[in-house]
Amino acid sequence: MASAETEHRAPFSLDSYYVSEKLGFVLPDPLETLPPFYQPWMYIALRVPEFVNSHELRSHINQMPLLSTQFLQSHRELRLAHLVLSMITMGYVWQEGENNTVKMLPRNLAVPYWEVSQRLGLPPILTHADAVLANWRKKDPEGPFNMENLELLVRLPGGDSVKGFFLVTLLVELAAVPAIRSIPTVINGVRSGDTVAVAKALGNISQSIQDMNDALKLMHVYVDPSVFYGIMRIYLSGWKDNPCMPQGLVYEGVQTEPIECSGGSAAQSSLLHCFDELLGVQHEENCCEFLTRMRNYMPPAHRKLIHDISLQPSLRGFVQQQANEDLNKAFDVCVSALLALRSYHINVVSRFITVPAARARQLRNNSQESEGEMVSRAPTSLEERGTGGSGIMTFLKTVRDKTKDVLLPDTANDNCH
């Protein structure tokens, strides 16, 4: 029986979690430039690919003045500052590839970067919240959200594939907005025992997850796997569990001990974390450890939303209790959509990492032929690992299989035949 507390509590809503009605976790109208005082940062951030290419980025950064962060006030200013300083940092660390990394980030970059990170509750490294959620503008403000009308604010080396990679991921986030909006309806329906409302909201979530899958397919259109693997990937890499930077990175003027941070990954997107908590997916210990760590790379309000969804009465338990055919079906269709998305994502990872990694290995064993091939420029230390530091395929397959486990018993048995 529901306690007095659960009967009288306010309906669950997204109001206090910095989730936009129209854009979900995506930052609405990101600022495109910082106040003029921060011009030295903007100047370098807008030229990261160019300066990396000419091997001048580190010297430009070393000459940057140490700027106070006190003139950054609004949330959008702080988000742009974090994006800009993150892009500069990734370029600084990886300018010379995996063999000539740095042990220390200079004070004039490290100190303001640390302060901005502290104020936002984000780590001092490039995250999904920077590169995807806060890194877009519309060319025509009245036009649609599509590849033709979208542009990045700040780029990493990799040309059009960088643009494709971040903007396709943005489109996946946007396709998920109806799903995120339906979460409160599911939770409130479970609380009040409204089977019809829960089934309908689960239907909306399933549709939205299928739309995410369709958006993810665009990766094959807009991103070249050799460029992704051979050029871009290193700039998303972090300094935790990374053999090129076994000690992490010292942020000069912040603390003398090195800091370890995982690289950027869409595992830092709040979307699938929300779905997993809603549907009751429980990951295996190793996977869970990584995914839980990724939550520390999200804006704190989004992290809190995931946590609060996890505290709600069990949706799966409710579905089983009701024994209603429509509701059972809606639940299983939703789990199957998430399963299909994870399976498709594994395909994408195979095309963008496993296949080019095999090619790179082949070229290395056959050294004369490797000249000029993009994949052979990729860091060997990243071959079997994700930028977030995970052992890729085993991890992704285990996560997918745990999703299967929440199918209702009859469907799960059917799937075994």
Ligand code: HEM
């Ligand atoms: C070329 C495109 C992509 C590649 C190569 C890729 C690669 C990876 C890799 C290697 C991992 C393992 C974790 C890590 O170490 O980072 C991962 C995890 C993950 N990726 Fe992607 N990814 C791509 C696009 C996307 C997109 C667009 C999304 C959607 C937002 C996404 C969502 C996830 C999620 C949620 C995880 C955590 C595992 C899970 O919950 O199933 N990825 N990805």
